Amino acid sequence: MTSVFSAEGKNIPCTVIEAGPCVVTQIKTVEKDGYAAVQIAYDEKKEKHTSSSLLGHFKKAGTTPMRKLVEIKSFDKEFNLGDVITLDIFEDDDWVDVTGISKGKGFQGVVKRHGFGGVGGQTHGQHNRQRKPGSLGASSYPSRVFKGKRLPGQAGGEQVKVLNLRILKKIPENNLLLVKGSIPGAKGSYLIIEN
Numbered sequence: 001m002t003s004v005f006s007a008e009g010k011n012i013p014c015t016v017i018e019a020g021p022c023v024v025t026q027i028k029t030v031e032k033d034g035y036a037a038v039q040i041a042y043d044e045k046k047e048k049h050t051s052s053s054l055l056g057h058f059k060k061a062g063t064t065p066m067r068k069l070v071e072i073k074s075f076d077k078e079f080n081l082g083d084v085i086t087l088d089i090f091e092d093d094d095w096v097d098v099t100g101i102s103k104g105k106g107f108q109g110v111v112k113r114h115g116f117g118g119v120g121g122q123t124h125g126q127h128n129r130q131r132k133p134g135s136l137g138a139s140s141y142p143s144r145v146f147k148g149k150r151l152p153g154q155a156g157g158e159q160v161k162v163l164n165l166r167i168l169k170k171i172p173e174n175n176l177l178l179v180k181g182s183i184p185g186a187k188g189s190y191l192i193i194e195n
Helices: 052-061 110-114
Strands: 002-005 011-018 022-028 037-044 066-072 095-101 106-108 153-155 159-171 176-180 191-194
Touching: 022 052, 022 066, 066 191, 110 153
Parallel strands: none
Antiparallel strands: 002 011, 011 176, 022 037, 037 066, 095 159, 095 191, 106 153, 159 176
């Protein structure tokens, strides 16, 4: 993340995203596959780290092996096999949705994981229960904890979609997008950006 100044002199927090170029590696059709989609690939990798079946898949598209393959169902434009998708599909001041895998936080308690307020205050003889969940349910009936009860456990590391982020600036020569606000994921992680 960084920040830029607007024309009015306001300091706007933003995220710099390297977006593309992506290569169209497969066109899915309703007749052949049962649904319509475009498969795109990003981030080149060495041939020795690619399976032979994927090597053939990339050769058919006329491209080098790539790390990330994603299917996109909603494209306004028609694409052909081997086409390169660049930042030209976005405009300045467009609104986009960004999907990514959030940072993993390990095993966490209910206060951090679910936003619980903790039990009571810090007084009334209490000394070791401030960040605990409190009662888990009735003791006599149904004599069990209901499924879906919000409890401590693994936090983060799941798919998150942030809606309606504004594109502040495009830098096409470096394939960079400046998007207002923050996005999910660690530095260097993969994202899906949709109009």
